[in-house]
Amino acid sequence: MAQLRFHAIKTSLKRKPLKIKEGKRRSEIFGANVFNEAAMRQYLTKTAFKSVLEAIEKGTKIDRHVADHISTGMKEWAISKGATHYTHWFQPLTGATAEKHDAFFETIGDGLAIEKFGGDQLVQQEPDASSFPNGGIRNTFEARGYTAWDPTSPAFIYDKTLCIPTVFVAYTGEALDFKTPLLRALQAVDTASVAVCKYFDKNVKRVTASLGWEQEYFLIDSDLASSRPDISLTGRTLLGHTAAKGQQLDDHYFGTIPARAMAYMRDLEHHCMLLGIPAKTRHNEVAPNQFELAPIFEEANLAVDHNSLLMDIMQKIGKRHNFTVLMHEKPFKGVNGSGKHNNWSLSTDTGVNLLAPGKTPMSNLQFLTFFINTIKAVQDHEELLRAAIASASNDHRLGANEAPPAIMSVFIGDQLTKVLEELESVTNGKLSPEEKTDLKLNVVGKIPEILRDNTDRNRTSSFAFTGNKFEFRAVGSTANCAKPMTVLNTIVANQLMEFKKEVDALIKSKTMKKDDAIFNVLREYIKKSKNILFEGNGYSEEWEVEAKKRGLSNNKTTPEALKVKMTKANIELFEKLGVMNKVESESRYEIEMEEYILHIQIESRVLGDIARNHIVPVAVRYQNILIDNVTGLKSIYGDRFKDFAKEQLALIEQISGHIEAINSSVTDMIEARKQFNKETDIEKKADGYCNKVKPLFEDIRYHCDKLELMVDDEIWPMTKYRELLFTK
Known part of the structure; x- marks a missing residue:
């Protein structure tokens, strides 16, 4: 082992950056290997193209006959790009992606063959589900499972293979993947949000949840990593004394990117562009040899797919540069671990970010409605959010000096805290015209279109408002974003439904007009959500004591955190919104515990x-x-x-x-x-x-x-x- 160690060190010191040829502009190659709208217009018939767009925008089903036309066009496009195989690309509950490749190939007799890919192969496949986690949904000897095409996430080509994003379900119909519940949760939040948006704009027909993830990771020389059995088998160091110099000088953070790391990043970003992953930001993170990549925000389902794909290609590109990419939340003791902050917001089909204040008091009232309802959702379901980011690896990171604690809290800053305090103090019941004018101009109207950063960014808050979005900071670097996004969109959808019921009840009682009813319900929500709001140091012992007084959970370990998933109320919550039935909830609990x-x-x-x-x-x-x-x-x-x-x-x-x-x-x-x-x-x-x-x-x-x-x-x-x- 000692000889292996010194050989690895000598080899790594001789490494030179792999030269990457500079090619075309990013804008010219972006999405070149994606069957996007431009490719569809070129390779699909008008009927087929229209059918796909309606499936994406309205959720309508694609007729099997039309699917044959789509598959033909998709095959011709893929072959023109050099693809020889196709696969249904899915995200089983292993945490990794899965694929089984089939060739565009079929014999037709007399020693002849053709390239073939029909609608049946596009729409549905039947991979062996026997070895994927199922949590008791089926017996071991029952191997049948189905993958079904998700047209909302475009097909792409990687390694000469046409990859078709799909859902993965059991023979009995239960979801065996991360994507299916996420799609259901996104539908739920869309429906609930549109209903509330009608109070402010009758033209809104669709609300989309957006996600911007920030992927942190370590780059370790591959020979050095291979000399460590713990890194090779667990993704982290199980022992090792801290170096005399760590991150205490803060000299790595935002520093000049090392040459080998830069060559890797350029290669990675080139592939991201080809695959339509909108990689935007790269930089050194706090710990030595730690880095971050962040994209432009996208629709949540597509963003989840892109992050899952990114984690795959990061490893593949890493091998070309003699790097082992470590995504474990805490690969090294004594220095910062890695997270994957999930930045989340809601936007309408009319172009409005519902978590960004507008120019008028009425726009601000719409903002406050979604802002306060989100806080209320977190207040009521903070344990469920904690469970959504629970894992053996993330337990090492939570509460350390770079990550929020296991206690869920919401940080909103001084400015919005004052706005909520003033709104809370509004008189109960129906407002007089003077009061309503005063409220809109002096309280609601105080919120500028772009919020000023008048408070320091609170790194110790697990759920922070950052101007026009909420940042769920507690998500771990190895996590599939679908897990926290499914929970977050579900609890917000449920809260918006409750909000609408309460507002409509006040309006129907004929005691209040719409604005009065909205103000009254929001005021009550502010009172009920105070316990989750915290602006201080989340690492302090005082906060632990205070959080306990407020009735907030502090589930420090995964087994503690996951148990909340089995409460009757939470199982019924997912059932009510059609996100997961009882069997699916129970199976996921068993899988995650195992x-x-x-x-x-x-x-x-x-x-x-x-x-x-x-x-x-x-x-x-x-x-x-x-x-x-x-x-x-x-x-x-x-x-x-x-x-x-x-x-x-x-x-x-x-x-x-x-x-x-x-x-x-x-x-x-x-x-x-x-x-x-x-x-x-x-x-x-x-x-x-x-x-x-x-x-x-x-x-x-x-x-x-x-x-x-x-x-x-x-x-x-x-x-x-x-x-x-x-x-x-």
Whole structure:
């Protein structure tokens, strides 16, 4: 291992950036490998083109006969781009993407063949679903599952393969993927938002949820990463002493991008342009060798697809540049981890961002309606939002110095806080004309079209308003954005439906006109949502105490956080809006709990192997070197040898202590694992792994890291933090 480590370091130091040829302008190649509107106009008949547009804009079904025309045009376009195969590209509950390639090829007899791709192959496929997570939806021997074309997300070509975004469902109809519930949630928030928008603009026919994600990641030389079994098998370092220099000087953040990283970014962005991923921003992040890529905002479903695709191509492009791309939320101890902030908003088909104040009081009232309802939704479902970003890997990051805590809170800034306070103080009941005018001009009308950043950006808030959108900061870097987006759009849709019921009830009672009813309901929501609003330091102990007083949850671990998904109220919430039925909700809970257990189990096995088979033998070897040295000193100096071997004797004793502690903790960890592997109740099993197995990781790591500081660097087997983080 020591030889592998030094070979890896020498090789990595010789790396030179892969030269990337500068090509055409980005605007010229953007979407070149996407079957977008321009491609459809060229390759589809008018009937087929119109059918696809109506499916995208209105959600209408595409006739199977028309699908044949679409598939023909899509095939001809793909072949013209060099594609030889096609695949239904989907997002199963593994967290990765999935694909099975078939060739545009069919024999027709007499030794002849043709390129074929029909409407049936486009619209529906039947991949083997037997090995995908299903949470008990079907038996193991029932392998049938279906993928069905999602026309709202355009097909694209990658690696000479036509990729068709699809949903993935079981034979019985339940969703087995992330996309299906997301599409349902987006439909729900569209319907609910349009109904509320009618109070302000009768012309609104559609509301679209938008998403802008920010992908953080680490770039590690591939040879160095390969020399670490923990990185190779778990995506993070399970041990390793922090380097003397980390991120304390803040010299990496927004600094000059290293040459190798820049070459990788250019190559990655070129592929993003071809695939229609609107990559806009790149920069160094806080930790050494940490970076970020962010795109222009898109419709939420398309944005989710693009992020899933991006994570795939990041790894592929990384290999070309001899980089291993680490997306784990906390790959290195002692420096910042990685997140994926989800910036979310709602926009109408009339061109209005519903979370951006307009130029008039009435526009501001519309803004306040959606703004306050979103806050109310978070207040009522903060535990569900926490569950949406729960994972074994994200547990390491939440509450650290770069990520919000497990307590959900909403940050809105001083300016909007004052607006809400004034709105809350409005007299109950019907407003007089003078009061209404005063309210609109002096309270609602105070909100400028572009909000001034009059407060510092609160990095400790999990859900922050940032001018014309909400930023869900707690999402982890490995997450599929569909999970938090499904929950967020569902709870907002539900809240808007409740809001409309209350406003309509006041109007129908003939005691209030529309504006009075809206003001009265919003005022009550402000009062009921105060507990979720917090402007201070989310990392402080005082906030934990205060949050508890306010009745806010603080579910610090994934097993704690996920349990809320099984409450009757939350199951009924998803059922009521048609996002997930009870079976789908229960299956996802079981899958996520099992996934948590397996992650901890794998890390436990890897850590035990490294500690006993790599660290302890090297420590013993070095200890023997010290013993030989002491023995030699004794042969020279006799009884006086202790005067010359004090440090060696102390080291020998300390090493023995650390070896004993490692072996003892590894044994305890294995026994705990065996105990909970027998547990049939998934909650008890997850709790056992969380509270009994996982805590031993730190004990083992502590003693291994202490040995790293003692053992001769020439024989230490593991590539060190200073080498992983500072090799450019």
